[in-house]
Amino acid sequence: MNRRAAICVLLAAPLANCGGVQTALGGEGAEGANFVRLFTVFMIVCAAMYLIITVGLIVALRRRKSALTLDDRRHHETSPVLRPALAIWTALVVTGLAALTVASFLTDRSNAAVARDSRLTLTVTANQWWWDVEYHSPDASRTVHTANEIHLPVGVPAEVILKSNDVIHSLWIPNLAGKQDLIPGRVTDLQLVPRKAGQYRGQCAEFCGIQHSLMALDVTVESKADFQRWYQAQLQPAPPPAGSLEVAGYGYFTTRECSSCHNIGGTPASGQIAPDLTHFASRRSIAAGTLPMTQANVARWLADPQAQKPGNHMPNIGLSPDQVRALTAYLGTLK
């Protein structure tokens, strides 16, 4: 009995992860909701068929045990139940399959029409192993560049243009929509229509190298006012450093290895091959969802990025503890 209970607990344990920031059953986006509806239809139809077959099997086994003998050959031909039962069964299978086909077709059509009139365009470029994000605007001074996070206003259809700088990746924000591949040398796209505010998590869904599993994307769906506030803040250059520790960190960042790869808007650091850090401290996580954004984690990351995310393209520079402290303090001001 105890063993049976243990097995039940074990089987139920994975279900505990079904809610929350990364689930395909959340339905918080238009496409996600379509998917959940289709999933429900499939679940009901398949469960019904499964039950009918199981009941039929049990009945057949019982009858064979009690009544029939092997030489009762004429039984099959004369049974009054068999013929109509077969007809009903065939009709049931045909109807069920047809219903599923039509449901899939309608879902597909609905998904294709999800965001014909997008009012927000952003480009997500995948890199090993992080996401580069750029919000477009007809006015070039109003484009926003960030990394490893996207913010979306509720109810506004967004067109996401997808590119890759190295290998094939796949963007999957299960709460909002299905997967879409990002292919080097090609442009693909994805329509997102978030319906419910909240914090979600996207993930690379195509094996892309050693740190594929630590290539996540923080997604924030918020009200239009909150989105505008965030967007305005992102347009600002980084604040100048205030305290002496921050100034030391600023000095190191803008003159040494950091600035070869990273950009901080409004400073001489203008590398373009690593995540943009202009508003680094306003994000929820470090290094594409590897660590939560805390001062301690930033320090840990700076001291040895290879220990936190082995194989990533940020080298261990060999910073002294003082330099780590100064850089952590400066990066912490980049709200």
Added chain:
Amino acid sequence: MSSRFPASLCALGLMACLAGCHREARQDWSKPRADAVPAASPDTIFPGNGRAAPVTTAAAFYEHNAHAIARGQQLFATMNCSGCHSHGGGGMGPALIDDKWVYGGRIDQIAASIMEGRPNGMPSWQGKLTDQQMWQLAAYVRSLSGQVPKDAVSARADELSNTPPQTQTEREPLRPADSAQQ
């Protein structure tokens, strides 16, 4: 023919595969090696018998390692080396696929050139790249003229290219620039 022959051949083949393990060794996963890029050394004049000291094992590691060369290839593109050297063919900066080396063509000499910079345009990368990255870049630069083992080079160039893949690059002799017919 006895059946033992193919079995021993298989065993030999498998053992030969083990020899390739170092080719892919990735030192990024641990602490970076403590092998600082040396200061510049003169190109043709050396003390003693006039021949250069052998390249250190640390430096030799980089040019025999596929991962280091591939990282160098990425750095070559992302640090915009092509801006002056083109994709090795040269432009504003000297070509890197030929046999002429103004400041020496050994991996330690190339790494020193990257670290210290050179007159008339080559910037110093000291403090802008880690020593490890400069070694990786130097290993890739060596591969452009076929100086590194063929089994370690990348078979694919990342840019448009009208030259054969590096696995087929002819090995150029190492020669200082002033020894050419000028």
